[in-house]
Amino acid sequence: EGRETRLRVVLRVRPLTCTETRRGDQQVVHSLGDGAVHVSAARHDATFGFSAVFDAGASQEAVFEGSGMRQLVELAIDGFSCTVFAFGQTGSGKTYTLMGPLAQSETQPASPALLGLMQRSFTCLLEQSRSRGSDLALSASYLEIYNEQVRDLLSPGPPCALPLRWSKTRGFYVENQLSVEFESLEAIVSLLLQGSQRRRTSAHALNRHSSRSHALLTIHIRGRAVSAHPAPGEGWGGSACPSKQGSLCFVDLAGSERVKETGSSGELSVEANSINRSLLALGHCISLLAKPRGKRTHIPYRDSKLTRLLARSLGGSGITLMVACISPSSRCLSETLSTLHYASRARRVTTRP
Numbered sequence: 001e002g003r004e005t006r007l008r009v010v011l012r013v014r015p016l017t018c019t020e021t022r023r024g025d026q027q028v029v030h031s032l033g034d035g036a037v038h039v040s041a042a043r044h045d046a047t048f049g050f051s052a053v054f055d056a057g058a059s060q061e062a063v064f065e066g067s068g069m070r071q072l073v074e075l076a077i078d079g080f081s082c083t084v085f086a087f088g089q090t091g092s093g094k095t096y097t098l099m100g101p102l103a104q105s106e107t108q109p110a111s112p113a114l115l116g117l118m119q120r121s122f123t124c125l126l127e128q129s130r131s132r133g134s135d136l137a138l139s140a141s142y143l144e145i146y147n148e149q150v151r152d153l154l155s156p157g158p159p160c161a162l163p164l165r166w167s168k169t170r171g172f173y174v175e176n177q178l179s180v181e182f183e184s185l186e187a188i189v190s191l192l193l194q195g196s197q198r199r200r201t202s203a204h205a206l207n208r209h210s211s212r213s214h215a216l217l218t219i220h221i222r223g224r225a226v227s228a229h230p231a232p233g234e235g236w237g238g239s240a241c242p243s244k245q246g247s248l249c250f251v252d253l254a255g256s257e258r259v260k261e262t263g264s265s266g267e268l269s270v271e272a273n274s275i276n277r278s279l280l281a282l283g284h285c286i287s288l289l290a291k292p293r294g295k296r297t298h299i300p301y302r303d304s305k306l307t308r309l310l311a312r313s314l315g316g317s318g319i320t321l322m323v324a325c326i327s328p329s330s331r332c333l334s335e336t337l338s339t340l341h342y343a344s345r346a347r348r349v350t351t352r353p
Ligand code: ADP
Pocket: 013, 014, 015, 017, 088, 089, 090, 091, 092, 093, 094, 095, 096, 097, 101, 207, 209, 210, 211, 255, 325
């Protein structure tokens, strides 16, 4: 608490897709074990290190257990602001890692083995809250940033833009966002599904269900440590135990992409440009934050809505896990290298939880 803590960065390499295999793409990314990964292609030969590397064979469960996600859930229950964000090129497996293959199977539910970090965290959260015997009040909010507008994915009706404000006590926050209470796994999973269906997606060359927005699902955890033996004269759940307020935020970033590769034009290229602009702002903040604290200059969080909303997770009092996702294919080499450099830089970023 209060000490500098590094961002935890893990890497996930997805398997080659059928299309990639069929057209004979070379696999250029190889896991070396112990958190090391090697990229070898024509003119490139580089090794990168992370807290953990999950290769094509890694199951969803292995990613949950090996990434430190379980500990993050526990820290959120203890009152910390925790964030996990998935980052990488379009089609690299961000949504798959966070939610599993939801979109492809709307008629039949996904197999439990394929559930992503989010559903696994919800289960863990609800189990912990039961076993600790403390009564936790849980609620969820779900937002997307689409073309630099913040929209509520849980409120009914057509999406409308919500104002993003700043206050001394709260930092950046979204005004009037809906927060829905839940007590069961079914309830929170159904909120996730409802919200995800309202999310802005478009089909393009690299991914049939490509997310065109950044989505942030936040679980708010309010705990009251109810004392078993209240002191005489002290009310039930008296002032002896201040209430803890933690949060757990899942960020599914829209993919970085180059407009010419995705065949985007018109409205799609407007989207792509605003996605790229906010990812660039995020990258810029991360580079500056990666410098030692004494040498840091002003961090331009205000450059985009995304960086404002992530300010606390990146440079403030949050605890953050970053899951960098890449494709192993030779065709994705330049985006893969850029994700790897970005992720390596993020490992030097520290916060003070
Ligand atoms: P992104 O959200 O980064 O754009 P997706 O998560 O939608 O990418 O993944 C793109 C495609 O690759 C999807 O069809 C998804 O099912 C598949 N995929 C991604 N990661 C894996 C994985 N680890 N194992 C199997 N299939 C995967």
